[in-house]
Amino acid sequence: MPPVIHIIDAIPLSTRDRESILHSLHQIFGVSVVLSNKQIDIQKAFDTGRNQHNSTALLSQLLRHEIGKTDKIIALVGVDLFIPILTYVFGEAQLSGPAAIVSSHRLANRFYGMEDDVILHRERLEKEIVHEIGHTFGLKHCRQFECVMRSSTYVEEIDVKHLHFCAECRTLFQQFINDLYDSQG
């Protein structure tokens, strides 16, 4: 069975954004992408001390959902995420695991005191979703500036990246899929 990417939209996204994301993910990963009706309790991950949501705690919730053995599940949230050692994260994923999470909170221009840009926001969100799902397929950070797997610690870096893998990461991803099919006979 080919893997399926399940998306939990907890932002929620506009119809235009949702369709664009589903389309992009299908194009890039070449697998089925479905909107899931599974839920996560965002408030449970709220940290009063930091006034942010614990990304790892939300990831743990995702892992409790039942999905196919090779499937991936990603939650999209609008709240500000952190992991305990870092001040913030755009998202988090399990390397070669099933779950990932992405926050749109710091992707919006208004967060930086600028006028909102719907298209730019969507592009950033799509790139971060592809990046985190890439990790679940075993891809690590890439050195190519324009590769979507390049590590980004601020939004301007996300803007430099393209919405696709570089040749090397594309090969690695394809290898992963081939190995998956081989193991399934």
Added chain:
Amino acid sequence: MKEQSSILIIDDERVVRDSLTKWFEEDGYIVGSAANAADALRLLQEQKWQIILLDIRMPGMDGIELQPRIKQVDPSALIIFITAHASVDTAVQALKAGAFDYVTKPIDPDYLSHLITNAIKQRNLQSENLKLKEQVAEFSKADEIVGDSPQMKKVFEMINTVAVTDTTAMIRGESGTGKELIARAIHSNSGRRYFPIITINCGALPEGILESELFGHERGAFTGAQYRRKGKLELADGGTLFLDEVGNIGMKTQMDLLRVIETKQFSRVGGNEIISVDFRVICATNKDLEEAVRAGTFREDLYYRLNVFSINIPPLRERKSDILVLADYFLKKYGQAMGKTIETLSPEAKDVLVQYNWPGNVRELENAIERAMVVGKPPCIRPQDLPFQLSEKNAMPVSGSLASMEKIHIVNVLEQNNWNISRSAEILQIDRVTLYNKIQKFGLKKP
């Protein structure tokens, strides 16, 4: 993808270890983690870690205490302290203790990313620097001691054995055997190689000056001491002190030197300040020190302190197989320096070199080849290019009258210079008329 650099996270909080591990794994690093000092030290024994993120506050042994232990295991590891509450005191304490940097929890991801990148760069530069230094050391090693005889192979083995220790070494051998080169080889193969080797020729200096040379002096310590001056002992701190001709040190300085070698502390001449130094001692002598001890001119306690590991360099006449190896080496050395294309010795010249007994040892051989390269012509060095002749006819008699020795010497010089009167007179340091007179007096004729 990035090269596989490695990071060890030492923090008692599991959530910190897990989140940093995940963060760095996504960046392609090899990541390890330890919850306490004991686990950290075990992991450090198992493999090398380039960067170590170390929590300052941990139960049991804290980060500040653990840091020197880590440095003992791996002095090249770069340590970044993690602290929950940044304070100037903590930062100063960490950096004074030799940390690369420190970060405050929670860490800005962009800052962490740059910090790690910089640390890896620094670490790579350090290793590159070390590699280059080792390469340079290899080059210079190749340029120094030459020899293929069993005796010299044994000397090389002894150099390797003693170099890695911090033992005092005594090098013994006749004048010109290359004792200083051996001392330098021991130093450059030791852990002190990136610190200086300071040579002091004890035989060349009167006692008072030797004392000042070794210990330095304070301003006004004696007439003419207008400025404070550091002594060789201070300059050798961290490195090696090479005492050449140690058998020539006077009794007072012997006593002072013994005290310094034992305590590694001294004061400058005319000063009270106690100066601590860390150096290794290598000494050399061509004297019979045992005889000097028996005669009471060399302190027995200093003798035993210096003569811990003894290396005897055999004279060249006792290792004939090295003569041509050395000659070949000097031929290439001076050929390059003079831009001459003389690459070999003629079979006759080789015979002459091997038969000679080389009282001046390697130094004399080097001088002989240098001279031969000046007067010789391509393609090879011939016997007449050498500064001596060993043919039966012209061999210098062991005994005989002054006149007969003068005659033989004049013949040798004339033959070496193809009976060129001007050049021969110059070498004999007499004028041409005197040389003509002597040729006439001894009835010499050009063959």
